[in-house]
Amino acid sequence: MTPRRIEFEILRYDPDKMQKPEFQTYLVPCEEDWVVLDALNYIKDELDRTLSYRWSCHMAVCGSCSMMINGEPTLSCKSFVRDLPNQVCIEPLNNFPIERDLVVVLDDFLGKLNSVKPYLIPREKKSLEEGVYLQSPAQLKKFKQFTLCINCTLCYAACPQYAHDENFVGPAALALAHRYNLDSRDVGRTARQDVVASNLGIWECSFVGACSEVCPHGVDPAGAIQQAKIASTGDYFMDLILPGRKS
Amino acid sequence: MAFRAGVPLKDMEFVQYHPTGLPGTGILITEGSRGEGGVLLNKDGYRYLQDYDLGPPDPWPRKNAMELGPRDRLSQAFWHEQKKGRTIKTLHGDVVHLDLRALGEKKINERLPMVRDLAKSYVGVDPVYAPIPVRPVVHYTMGGIDSNIDAATSIEGLFTAGECACVSINGANRLGSNSLTELLVFGARAGQGAARIAAGSHKTNPGSAIQKQAEAAEGRIKKLFGANGGGETVSGLRDEMNTTMEEGAGIYRTDASLRQSCEKMNDIGKRFANIELKDKSNVYNTDLLHVLELGAMIDVARAIIVSALQRKESRGSHQRLDFIKRDDKTYLRHSLAHYVPGQDPDITYRDVVITRSKPGTRVYGGGQK
Incomplete structure (x- = not known):
């Protein structure tokens, strides 16, 4: 098979040298079994060593190589050349500040992940000698889907609400909170509600559902957020009926 | 970095191949696919593992036999099938x-x-309708920075955990998922140890020796930024290194193959001095990162080769065609590679501490009692 020549238009930015980002074009002979990341690596090895981008696993489990490919938030290791036309536009992820070329600043996202207390908060802490916290397969099944998130941030790039207000806690962090809230070993829901059930939490979501569409692992953050809304609404009515109750 | 700072690299000759990676990308197809009953076939559709002391093939699946044999044996069987011309040719x-x-x-x-x-x-x-093409791929380094069970190294305050470390839970081979033990158990111990040292230390000013080291490190990077026209590239040297290591220090090794690789790696090491940094930016400079990583990989590659050259026996993932037997009398010992600037590392040995698992004969398939 002869390689197909694809024109990659890539948004470049080096804050040391440039006033604003500019497109640069590279012509790459692509094998049909390549992914876009292979083409980027070809550019890096053969054409231009200054091109900067993140990647690690090349198999859609690390979530590092997220970028906009022809306008869609995509993992470049899972975007196959065979599905793309002869011209491809590559930009850094929407809704994030650019650090350099295709590398974006993730501090805001990481802070939001932390804000939902994404760890097991058990009723009683067990010592090492007391052994592990047990769970049945049926209990695991209730939240397993929400554990599959790889923190690729595609959902933040796709979310119109996050584009509108960067203070929105956002899809992946809310889905992660939901994952722990549904965990039979966890009692941390109340502690998470300050962030999760706030105006900038689940109630900021207008259920466009773009997050779930771009998710490479079918986590369905939109579904998680709607489930959390229902549970929070329940809390509200319970508080009306039984004021001062302990949730 | 630890190697250059004087901590020995332990058991570097033991590199695990995973028998089922995808050609080209090297993406792993989990052992679980064989655990569920998947079988390996050569170009004639024959379950070739039965020819390598892993059979008989039926009943299937069953433990410690055929496709559920250890990773090293399965990767070695592929090598033999390839030599016999019974593998399948692809673009990759x-x-x-x-x-x-x-x-x-x-x-x-x-x-x-x-x-x-x-x-x-x-x-x-x-895979519902057709078999998946697979081949052995380099997977895990059993060896690494010499550490004790508290994840501490010979340099006070330097801790190590994960694949880069060698606390010796893997020996000459490795079982799947042991990387989690390395991370979770020894990662925690490293953290606790480091916290203890930090809490007990009241130094606010780094000593002048450390200051000097920092200046030297900065100087090396400045030199890279200033150098022009060396002509060697990261991808060029990296690809040559990959081929050299695969050919000379791969699934099977011999004295001749290792010596040839050693010479070639020394040549690559010399040419690395002429590497040219193209990206001179101070922001997220991955060209610089790749240059520094390549330099470290060259040192690690040489430690693997020299450790393998001096271990004149076959054990676990280290298989010598010129010394096919395991030799517990001479080599039931850890190798320790010590860094010597600009030269091959020095190799010394340390006795293995044996507790519960005694070294025995490795028997699989029908040979098991």
């Missing part, structure tokens, strides 16, 4: 077939959804 080199068809669509979807997705995406094969 020779492969064998991992056949999951007997499991059926329901079981594959339930137990191996990721395998189906990876195979469909990256090699265009749906």
